[in-house]
Amino acid sequence: MKLDDFDRKILAILQKDNLTPQRTIGEAINLSAPAVQRRIAKMTEAGIIRANVAVLDPAALGNPITLFVEVEVISETAAQIEEAKREFARTPEIQQCYYVTGDADFVLVILVPHMAAYEALTRRLFFGNNNVKRFRTLVAMDRIKTGLEVPLGA
Amino acid sequence: MKLDDFDRKILAILQKDNLTPQRTIGEAINLSAPAVQRRIAKMTEAGIIRANVAVLDPAALGNPITLFVEVEVISETAAQIEEAKREFARTPEIQQCYYVTGDADFVLVILVPHMAAYEALTRRLFFGNNNVKRFRTLVAMDRIKTGLEVPLGA
DNA sequence: GGGCCATTTGCAATTTTGTTTCGTCCGCGC
DNA sequence: GCGCGGACGAAACAAAATTGCAAATGGCCC
Known part of the structure; x- marks a missing residue:
């Protein structure tokens, strides 16, 4: 179209x-x-408009902490990657998930109420998954620009 | 509230x-x-609902490439950080921008039509800014979960 | 326990918005 | 030059949002 x-x-x-x-x-x-x-x-x-949504304030809803996590897996067989994708996709705390090239295999954007919740999440998702080789966490101090806007040319 | x-x-x-x-x-x-x-x-x-937006398909609109960039700056004075925030915020290709702790200072989510556009962008934003010490790019191969949903408890 | 105030509800009327219909116009190919 | 397909606008229509109002609920002080 x-x-x-x-x-x-x-x-x-x-x-x-x-x-x-x-x-x-x-x-x-x-x-x-x-x-x-x-x-x-x-x-x-045509699928150009994918959805119509309300954007909510995470902090006001009890999730003031935003985290970025890079995950590297051990085995990158199609089956294992698919399984990882499914697991990440169904975890509500994971707001966004991308499969990437480079030093890491996945990038996750995570929302949690407090660090203890993140600690519990890492235990379940990463330590509890023996295909995860390594993960690296960055903690957001400021959400400067959030959104899903697509640049629309001139 | x-x-x-x-x-x-x-x-x-x-x-x-x-x-x-x-x-x-x-x-x-x-x-x-x-x-x-x-x-x-x-x-x-009350600001709990921040916005009401249509979510568009970036690929259908000519921006099939999603990139993650970690940026590390040289000087972290308040003024310089503020200037960086403003610059990132006003760049349309930068869909999301967060100021983070850890190995990097900023995390960016970028949408571009092709790699040449990204190359031009890096030249402008990073090489053209002498406060940028280093940046690391990850290329998204698959957008598994995108969105801005906030987990809503039980 | 009784009464009072604040809050929130549902219903009904009103207004605004979204949707369909229909006749017209424009561009294109034959 | 003629017919066809696609898109348009005006008007009619349907559906949804919004407002006014009276009643129900719940806390609180006396």
Whole structure:
């Protein structure tokens, strides 16, 4: 599916605030509300819009600590990697998980209420998994920019 | 502000799909639509709900490459750290930025169309900044779990 | 124990928003 | 030049959000 300038402008607005009325979007880009609505529907259908979500404040919800963890595994067979992916994906404290090249195999973004919770998590996920060779933790002191915004060209 | 069970259930729904009608939410948790609406308004007011956004597919929008970068700076004076934060925050390719303790000072999540774009970015952000001591890049091969979901207790 | 205040609820009315319909226009290929 | 497909806007329509209001609930002081 190919996008024109209208589509990109709509997406730019929606990824900042998807509760913006379609009528308002239309006014901003010189299009009628139904036209906006049809374009949104099409992009949602095409999977360009993956989800519509509320972004919550982790600290206000009892998870003030953000951690980064690089995990290196011992055996990188397809089966073991798949198993690791599944395990990470189903752990709620793991907010984000990527499989990477380089010195590490996985990068995780983790949210916890306190360090004791992280300690318990490491015991379960890393020490309790004999395919984990090594992991390295970085503790976030400041969340300067969080979000899922995608750069939308010019 | 303190939250009860209703609030947490509402948030759980909204952070998965904030386009869910309030009436539907109400039915799911046994509350009327106006009650749901008032709770959402209050939580938004309190900053617990930080934003409402559409999540877009980076690959579909021409940014198929996700990178992690750890940046170590030379001088960690308050002024220089603040300047670095501002610079990272205003760079659109930097989707996420955290100030961390440990071996590195910053962790960045970056989206680019291709490696040449990243190369140009490193030149501008890191080589072009004489307070950057070192940076280490990890390339994402698979985005297993992306999102901003916060674990919501029981 | 009784009464009072604050809070929150549900219902119903109102307003706003999203969605569908329909006729028109534009660009393209035949 | 003619017909076709796609996208548009205006208007009608449906659905959702929002507001006003009265009633229920719960704590607290007397």
